[in-house]
Each structure stands twice: as C-alpha cells, then as structure tokens.
Amino acid sequence: MTSLPTSNDGRKLGLVIDLDICVGCHACAVNCKEWNTGGHSAPLTDENPYGADPQGVWFNRVHSFEAGDGDSGRTVHFPRSCLHCDEPACVTVCPTGASYKRESDGIVLVNADTCIGCKLCSWACPYGAREYDYADGVMKKCTMCIDRIENQHLPPEDRLPACVSTCPASARHFGDLGDPNSDVSLLVAERGGYDLMPEMGMQPVNKYLPPRASTRHDLETPASPPEAIPASTDTGSDFLNWVDRMLTR
Amino acid sequence: MNPAYSVIFFTTASGAGYGAIVWLVVLALLGIVPLTPALGASVFVVSLALITAGLLSSTFHLGHPERAWRALSQWRSSWLSREGVAALATYIPILVFAVGSLFFSAHNNIWIWFGLIAAGLCLVTVGCTGMIYASLRAIPRWSTPLVVPLYIAFAMSTGAVLVIAIASIFWATPGILAWFTAVITLAAWMLKIAYWRQIDTAKPVATAESATGLGVIGKVRLLESPHNSENYVMREMGYTIARKHAARLRKIALVVGGIATALALVIAGLLPAPYAIATSFVALICAATGILIERWLFFAEARHAASLYYGASEV
C-alpha cells in the first residue's frame, strides 16, 4: 500500500552523517555496494564494468563540493543516499504498491516482485536516491541494510548498516531518530544537524552535521619565525648513514 | 528531464483522442454536426485507436510490462494509478455511446447520457495525466497550477482539429466550426505562452546551497562527481537543453502548432467542402507537429532537484 502508514510506534531508523569528519574515501559507498549486491535488493547490476563507460546501481554515492571562496572556502565530502523521509513522495506516487514505508521503523523499501519499473518514484525523489536497474527492470534504493540490522546471525556489534560499520573516520552514525534521547538524536541536537532541501517537504529522517567553523591557524600571522630546518646529515653512503643514525639515537 | 518518446507519444496521442471524443459528444448534444454513422464511426475509431496506441506505448517504457495491471491498485494515493483506472473506465461509456448513437441513432435520449459520462471521464483522465506531473515537487517547472489546464487545453484543441479533419472528408464541416477550432487552438497556445513566461521568471525553488546545507559557508559548487561516467539519475533526470535551442524550438512550436494551424483552419472554413479537406489536413499536421515539439520541450526544459547534486546551481 503506497498510502503512508498512519500509525507507528515512533521509531525512525536513520543515519546521521558528519560532514566535518567525512574524508571522502568512498569506503561507505564501496562496502554498501559489496553487501547489497548480495542483499535484500540484490543484485546491484553493473553494465560494462571494465569498459570505457561503466554504469551500475549504487545506493550510496559520495560527492565532493566546494563551499565559499578564498580563505573561508571549504572542500566538503558529501555522501548521499536515501534519507528515508517521513513524507516520501516516492512512496505515494507509486502506482503498484511496490514502494512502501515500513510502519515499524519508517524504512522505505521497494518490493522487487511487484515493481513494474515505471520509474515515477525516481522522478518524485528530490534527492536522486533511487536508481533503476536496467537489467532487472525494477527500481532499487538504500534498504538501510535491513538484512544486517535485524540479522540474528551477525554478532550484535555488526548489526549496523554496511556504510556505518565500514567508515574508517566514524563519520556515519545509525540509530533511532524518533527517540529524542537516542545517541543519534542527542548528536543531532548538540551539533545542529539539519535536513537537506527542507523546501521539498519530504521531511527527511537522515540528518547531516555541518562542518565545524574553520580552525586553521596558518592563516594567522606567525608569532615567531618557523624553526630552522636541521642541516642535512647525509653522508652519501647508505652504510655511513646507518652508522650515523645508530650513533645519534 | 529526459524526453522519452513513448511518454511524449502517449500524452499527445491519447490527449487528442480524448479531446475528439469530448467534442463529438458536444456536437451530438447541440446537434451542430449531423452525426452520420460514417462520420461518427470514423471519429470513434480514430480516437479509440489513438487512445489505445498511446496507452500501449506508455507500457513500453516499463521494466515489467507484464505486471502493468498492478498499476491499477494504488488509486488512493497515486495519480499514475488514478490515470490508469480512469483510462480503462472511460472505454465503457465511450463504447456504449458509440454503439447507441451509431446503431440506434438517437441523440436526445439515454445514449447522450453515456456520452456525457464518457466526455467527463475523458477530461478526468487527461486531468490525471497532468496531475502526475503537477504533483512532482522535485521538478519545480512541472509543479505549477498551469500544468493541468495546459494538458486539458491541448487535448481539447488537438482533439478539435482532429474532428474537423475527419469531418471535412465527409463534407460536414460548417465554416464556423473550423473558425471556432482556430480560436481554441490559439487560446491553448496563449496558455502555453503564459506557462513559459511563468517558468522563465519563477524564483528558483531549490539551490545547490539548500541541497547540501552548505550555504552557510558560501556559494556551493560541485568539485568532484561521485563517478566519472553517467549514472541512471544523470541520464534520466539530468537532461538539459541550451536556452538558445529551447527558445528556437518554442518559436517553431508556436508558429507551426498555433499560428499555422489556426490559419489553415480559417482558410478551411472559407473554402467549399471538397477544397476544405486539404487545408483541414494541413491544420492537422501542423497541430500534431506543434504538440509533439511542445511536449518534447515540456520534458527537456524541466529540471530535477537531483541535478543539484550533479553540478546544477538552482532548479
């Protein structure tokens, strides 16, 4: 049923992405692809993967933006995936009922057995979060790794979305954003987490944490001249260099 | 937005078909055109063929056409589903009206009621098509109050030209009707001009700054795309057309679809019946060309909010 659930117990599972920390390594996107090509919406088909013009389905993509100019300008790495919106137009436009929002936790999913591949949901999503699988003829999107977060075969510490568990910088957090006292909600409150494109009215559940104010000191006039670079002790011979290092220890 | 030919054909062909049926009902009701069996049957057959071909072509772009029946299930929330239900439901009164008015040739009794229901459902179906686009907030140039009236206006104007062309074959076009159709055609294009003016002057709804939330730092530009080849979102939603080309195509559409069509109709109204056939068909060809360009532009000029993540600065 593509009408939105009228009742739920207030649980809203979602991600909090820290743009201050993200280093743009794309590990989340790669691990997402790796897990999900065998997961709930598998496969994430690749076309022409080794050719000149590879194409394929990804749930998570990392963009890099420049914001501002000159000394105050920043480079911000920006992972983007489905935001599991509270008012998801992608769900209500679906003519078949294949797209739905789960009543129990708000996760937005596609039923690959009933999707007709009309692509209207991807038109309705302002965030470009849905990608059509040309080989399968159905729409695919982030599943919030429902096959990990509820998976009793995984040790409890691994019951996280693949992107969250893999992020080497801990820029991604997962939790219940419907509970104002959850760790993620507290983090959002503390850091001023925000919604992307609120003017679209989708009420995204996922939140983004803004980059912190610049703390670059090199922009200030140095108080003292930089330390003199120590004179080179290169003797021109590997053996003598080794002796030198040993003796100066 | 990528202008998909199946959708362009579907919306224009079925629009003209539905419009023609509405006019047929109106003419029958007012008794303006003697609805001879040959003329009536021709209009019904051509209109139903256009509607059916359009509906079929709209299933061609589906990933799973064999599941298309499922699209009838979500009429409570989805305009696409409502359009499907309305399109199928419309067949019933159209067929009853066709059979009744052709074989029982009684225009002023029970059959005309089926005609009125058919006309109403035709308009509802075209309105649903318009609402599919008008309800998409992610595409600000579609999400305007003018889109539904435009779809209905073009369905009515192209449908009227179609009826005139068919009627001309049967020497059944009073001049006044051709002139009236010219007026309707020009009115539809005036509405289109108003729409173009509106989308050209509208303030951007979303920006790269609001899409990323980084506007607090300053102007936002894409530094690196997530990947170096095109993905589905860029292919489907990232289509752009240069302003210059769009402006030229708008002029062509307006001159051919509006002015040339109206002129041909005015001339058709002045000529004696046998000579009106050629000019009526010139009008039909001009109207078809104009509406196809108009519909192509409707897609090509629309910018999707997702393009903000791929280098666009505002939509």
Ligand code: SF4
């Ligand atoms: S981000 Fe897009 S696909 Fe995900 S729930 Fe929101 S509208 Fe739907």
Ligand code: SF4
């Ligand atoms: S592509 Fe599938 S999920 Fe999306 S609107 Fe169409 S039927 Fe629904």
